[in-house]
Amino acid sequence: MIVKIKRGEDIQSYNVDNIEKRTTILEVLEVVKFYIDPTLSYRAQCRASICGTCAVKVNGNTVLACKTKALDIANNDEILIEPIGNLPVIKDLVVDHGNFLDKLKLAKSWFIPKEPLEKVYPEELETYDKETDCILCGICYSVCPVFQNDKNFGGPINFVKIFRFWKDKNDALGDERIEIAKLNNITSCIHCKYCTLSCPKQIQVEADILQLEFYGKQKGIIQQDQYINNFFGFGF
Ligand code: FES
Structure with missing residues (x-):
């Protein structure tokens, strides 16, 4: 899957393999950070739709990254992940609450x-x-x-x-x-x-x-x- 991530004014592309039916957007972000690009910043804690920290915009829909399956929201095997709106961006996908x-x-x-x-x-x-x-x-x-x-x-x-x-x-x-x-x-x-x-x-x-x-x-x-x-x- 091609994973595009808005980082400041740029959009960076990453190839993430082995996306399964159960793979969440948060897991996709973890693969990018831990195996491809450690400079990526995003927020997450509970991984269980409880803490409310992992909200991101994916292909135009604002969702919890830990609750949303990548294949469910992908468009032609591609996703664009952006920070949520109406709040100032601190870095990459991290916004100021x-x-x-x-x-x-x-x-x-x-x-x-x-x-x-x-x-x-x-x-x-x-x-x-x-x-x-x-x-x-x-x-x-x-x-x-x-x-x-x-x-x-x-x-x-x-x-x-x-x-x-x-x-x-x-x-x-x-x-x-x-x-x-x-x-x-x-x-x-x-x-x-x-x-x-x-x-x-x-x-x-x-x-x-x-x-x-x-x-x-x-x-x-x-x-x-x-x-x-x-x-x-x-x-x-
Ligand atoms: S990581 Fe806590 S709601 Fe997603």
């Missing part, structure tokens, strides 16, 4: 327990259980087109976190989470669904954003004209 981690801090993306804690029933947990699967890989952030026009947009990853804690009756912030979503420009979302389609954990990111927006509008936290403008793309 600082931007979206800073935004997660601004959005208070952590559990703030209320006192006393209440028992959570399975049917309640079900309404936000999927969102707890988020591994902070940044794929949804990297495919989001909104940043081209709104640098202050919180990004899909933020709204998944806001949704997860807002739905949790043991979280102390309650509707303050909707205020935070508004301050993170949730209405700039154009509902393209790229985030949902790319999420390696199958989280319905765009549907969560829609639900936060609807609730915010009903409660008067998010203004209707702001909502309609952004929903139909007029304010984008």
Whole structure:
């Protein structure tokens, strides 16, 4: 297989043999680094779709390298591997996650327990259980087109976190989470669904954003004209 890797302004080509059905993109990168070119840089840790560090763009699709089989995504026995978008490249396939981690801090993306804690029933947990699967890989952030026009947009990853804690009756912030979503420009979302389609954990990111927006509008936290403008793309 011909493996092309974007390295800075250049694209370098490597021939990698013995690709099997089960061979992942991460294993292809390991072959290149350990047997062909030790100067190649990429990130990976768990190899099990848990740590969220190995996201890369392969033939235009942003995926977890450890979860994606090379033969499944190859085009005519060729793959092009690039760093993910919307984040500054440090070297080769390694990007700086600082931007979206800073935004997660601004959005208070952590559990703030209320006192006393209440028992959570399975049917309640079900309404936000999927969102707890988020591994902070940044794929949804990297495919989001909104940043081209709104640098202050919180990004899909933020709204998944806001949704997860807002739905949790043991979280102390309650509707303050909707205020935070508004301050993170949730209405700039154009509902393209790229985030949902790319999420390696199958989280319905765009549907969560829609639900936060609807609730915010009903409660008067998010203004209707702001909502309609952004929903139909007029304010984008
Ligand atoms: S190496 Fe941890 S998610 Fe891929």
